[in-house]
Amino acid sequence: xxxxxxxxxxxxxxxxxxxxxxxxxxxxxxxxxxxxxxxxxxxxxxxxxxxxxxxxxxxxxxxxxxxxxxxxxxxxxxxxxxxxxxxxxxxxxxxxxxxxxxxxxxxxxxxxxxxxxxxxxxxxxxxxxxxxxxxxxxxxxxxxxxxxxxxxxxxxxxxxxxxxxxxxxxxxxxxxxxxxxxxxxxxxxxxxxxxxxxxxxxxxxxxxxxxxxxxxxxxxxxxxxxxxxxxxxxxxxxxxxxxxxxxxxxxxxxxxxxxxxxxxxxxxxxxxxxxxxxxxxxxxxxxxxxxxxxxxxxxxxxxxxxxxxxx
Numbered sequence: 001x002x003x004x005x006x007x008x009x010x011x012x013x014x015x016x017x018x019x020x021x022x023x024x025x026x027x028x029x030x031x032x033x034x035x036x037x038x039x040x041x042x043x044x045x046x047x048x049x050x051x052x053x054x055x056x057x058x059x060x061x062x063x064x065x066x067x068x069x070x071x072x073x074x075x076x077x078x079x080x081x082x083x084x085x086x087x088x089x090x091x092x093x094x095x096x097x098x099x100x101x102x103x104x105x106x107x108x109x110x111x112x113x114x115x116x117x118x119x120x121x122x123x124x125x126x127x128x129x130x131x132x133x134x135x136x137x138x139x140x141x142x143x144x145x146x147x148x149x150x151x152x153x154x155x156x157x158x159x160x161x162x163x164x165x166x167x168x169x170x171x172x173x174x175x176x177x178x179x180x181x182x183x184x185x186x187x188x189x190x191x192x193x194x195x196x197x198x199x200x201x202x203x204x205x206x207x208x209x210x211x212x213x214x215x216x217x218x219x220x221x222x223x224x225x226x227x228x229x230x231x232x233x234x235x236x237x238x239x240x241x242x243x244x245x246x247x248x249x250x251x252x253x254x255x256x257x258x259x260x261x262x263x264x265x266x267x268x269x270x271x272x273x274x275x276x277x278x279x280x281x282x283x284x285x286x287x288x289x290x291x292x293x294x295x296x297x298x299x300x301x302x303x304x305x306x307x308x309x310x311x
Contacts (some may be wrong), residue, residue, distance in 0.1 A: 008169035011091045012187070016084055017272070018176035028085040032274075034284045035078040040289030042067040045297065052300035058136040059125070059240075062118045063290065065145050069114065070283040073107035077178045077279045078099055084177070094168070097179040102160040104178065104279075108255075110152030115248050116210045117144045119217040122241050127224045148156075159199070166195075174274060178279070202255065211252050218245065243290045249287065254278040 017027055048053045049064035080100065084090035092100065159181065166188035174183035181203070185196055194200050218241070225237045254274045291297050 008167075009094050009172050011093050011172065012179065012184075014084055014090050015090060015173055015175045015178075016081065016090055016178055020092065024085055025177070027081060030086070034280045035074060035082070038070060038074045038078075038284035038287075041284060041291070042070045043288060044301070045287045046071075046296060048300045048304065051231045055156050055300055056297060058121055058141045059118070060296075061141050062114060062121060062145065064198060065148075066111065066114055067287065069107050069111045070286055073102065073111060073295060074280060074283040076103040076107060081216040081280075083176045084189075092179065097184065098164050099159055101163070101179045101181070101184065103154045104180075105156035105159055106151070107151045109155045110148050112126055112144070112207060112255075113148035113151050113252070114211050115244070116253065117148055118216040118243070118244055119248070120144075123217040123221055126221050126237050133180070162195075162199075176275070178275075180275065207252060207256055211248075211256070214248055214252075222242060226235070243294060246289050247282075247286050250282050251278060254282070 017024065043066040049060040049067070060217055075163065077100070080092060121136060125132050128135065163185050166185070169189045171187060172186060174180075176183045181199060182196060219231065221237075221241060225234050228234045231292065252279045257274055262303050291301070
C-alpha cells in the first residue's frame, strides 16, 4: 500500500498542439503576442489604479486585484507552453505539473470569486448609492478581496492534493498544453471515474452558483437603471457595468463550455481551443475592455503621460 501511494512517473508529456505541426510557428507567435499584451496591459492597469489618487475607490481596488490575478493566471500557463512549442520534447516534471495545476486553480478560482464580488460592488453602487460609501468601505473591500484569495488558495490546494495522492504508474501523456484537472486525473493508475464525475460536478456547480449570483445582481441593477427618469443617468449607469459584464461573459462562458462539453475525440481539440481562450486570450482582452470603456482610466493614463513628459 505504501508503494502504491508513490508515483512511478518523473515527468509528464504535454502533447498540446502536436497534431498541428505545420502551424507551430504561427501558434507560438500568436500566443507570445497575446501573452505580452496581457502582461503589459494588466501591468499598466495595476500601475494606474495604485498610483492615481482619483482611482482609489472600491471599484478600482477590485480592478487592480483582477489585473494582478490575470498576470498570475496567464503566467502559470503561457511561458511553459511557449517553451514546449519551441522544443521537440514537450514535457514537464511530475511535481512541476502539480505546481502548475495549483497556481492555475488558485488564480482561476480567485478570479471567479472576485468577478462575483465586483458584481456586488456594482449592485451597491447603482441600487444603493447613498449607502455605498458606508457599505463598501475600505475594511469591507479588503475582507471581500481576502475571502476571494483565501477561497482560491484552499480550493487550489485541496484539488491538487486530492489528485496527486493517486498513484501514477501508467501512461505519462496528456492531450493538453497544460496540467488541467481532468487530463491529469485520467493518468492515475487507480479507478478514477467517480472522482472525475465528482470534480466535474463540483466545478460546474461552483461556477454556476457564482454566475447565478452575478446574474441576480445584474437583474437588480438593470431593473434599477430602467426606473431612472433621465436617459443620461441610464447611459452612465450602463457604462459602469458593461465592461465587467463583458469580461464575465467571456470568462465564464469559455470555462463552463469546456467543463460541460461531452467527452469525445472531437471535444478534446475544442476543449484545447476554449482553454486557450480563457488562459491566454481573455487575460489580454480584459485590460483593453476596461480601458477603452473607462474615461477615468484613460484620464489617469493621460495624466501619467503628461507628468512623465514634463519631468
